[in-house]
Amino acid sequence: MIETKGLTKRFGDIVAVDHIDAAIRDGSVFGLIGTNGAGKSTFLRMLSGILKPDEGTVSIDGTEVYENMEVKSRFFYISDDQYFFSNATPAEMMTFYRTVYPGFDRERFHHLMKSFDLDERRKINTFSKGMKKQVSVICGVCAGTDYLFCDETFDGLDPVMRQTVKSIFVGDMEERNLTPIIASHNLRELEDICDHVGLLHKGGILLSRDLEDMKLNIHKLQCVLLPGTEPEDMKELDIMKIERRGSLCTLTVRGSREAIESAAASYHPVFAELIPLTLEEIFISETEVVGYDIKKLVL
Numbered sequence: 403m404i405e406t407k408g409l410t411k412r413f414g415d416i417v418a419v420d421h422i423d424a425a426i427r428d429g430s431v432f433g434l435i436g437t438n439g440a441g442k443s444t445f446l447r448m449l450s451g452i453l454k455p456d457e458g459t460v461s462i463d464g465t466e467v468y469e470n471m472e473v474k475s476r477f478f479y480i481s482d483d484q485y486f487f488s489n490a491t492p493a494e495m496m497t498f499y500r501t502v503y504p505g506f507d508r509e510r511f512h513h514l515m516k517s518f519d520l521d522e523r524r525k526i527n528t529f530s531k532g533m534k535k536q537v538s539v540i541c542g543v544c545a546g547t548d549y550l551f552c553d554e555t556f557d558g559l560d561p562v563m564r565q566t567v568k569s570i571f572v573g574d575m576e577e578r579n580l581t582p583i584i585a586s587h588n589l590r591e592l593e594d595i596c597d598h599v600g601l602l603h604k605g606g607i608l609l610s611r612d613l614e615d616m617k618l619n620i621h622k623l624q625c626v627l628l629p630g631t632e633p634e635d636m637k638e639l640d641i642m643k644i645e646r647r648g649s650l651c652t653l654t655v656r657g658s659r660e661a662i663e664s665a666a667a668s669y670h671p672v673f674a675e676l677i678p679l680t681l682e683e684i685f686i687s688e689t690e691v692v693g694y695d696i697k698k699l700v701l
Contacts, residue, residue, distance in 0.1 A: 436602030
């Protein structure tokens with residue numbers, strides 16, 4: 403299990419990561435989402451031991467990560483900015499990674515390179531952004547590590563390739579209990595693969611929760627109320643947001659489905675229906691609560 407306690411990183415006067423406590427359990431897909439500049443990449447770089455925390459610790463199974471080569475051999479980091487040795491080919495990168503990761507699967511590497519239609523003897527600096535990302539993913543899964551840290555891994559991949567990479571991750575989770583930690587702006591990409599989601603904002607963590615629990619605890623209530631009744635009158639509901647379109651009101655509400663339906667029914671609405679939120683809608687709702695509101699950004 404990966405655990406952070408009071409994890410903090412500053413760059414001058416900027417607090418990029420602010421006292422984060424988190425636990426990432428093995429065998430699950432942890433999705434790291436957040437606003438621009440929320441600290442996702444900085445958080446991943448501290449998890450991987452690239453950056454030293456100013457305060458707090460990062461540990462895997464109780465052992466701190468920073469400057470610990472034995473622990474670092476248990477994870478592979480795929481950065482958003484692809485880095486390879488100058489003029490290196492995929493085959494040469496494989497040779498290097500085999501010296502770092504003793505369990506690197508050479509046969510699988512050759513198989514995946516062929517399946518992805520990538521020339522392992524061609525210089526990587528001649529590859530497109532998407533092709534470079536594919537090489538990183540192939541090296542990552544072939545390294546045979548317990549953890550895979552992915553920063554915007556699906557960015558630059560076409561739809562077919564994104565689904566292929568997800569399938570590879572799922573297969574490795576089933577076969578060898580791989581634990582991917584994926585930071586992404588593309589919430590729809592994470593929604594169909596993540597088990598647990600951590601939401602970062604301004605360096606701090608707003609919430610860390612199982613995705614299914616999150617979806618079960620926040621809903622959209624579409625309703626047409628009786629004349630004289632306003633959404634603000636529905637005090638039994640924990641309303642986060644109210645939208646009106648004519649007589650139709652759309653409320654974003656916290657709570658269980660049963661509790662919301664019961665409270666809404668007590669007002670005898672003309673019409674009422676509960677709709678589950680997408681991960682993107684949950685993200686917008688949670689960040690609006692702390693002031694990251696689209697209306698404030700465009701007005």
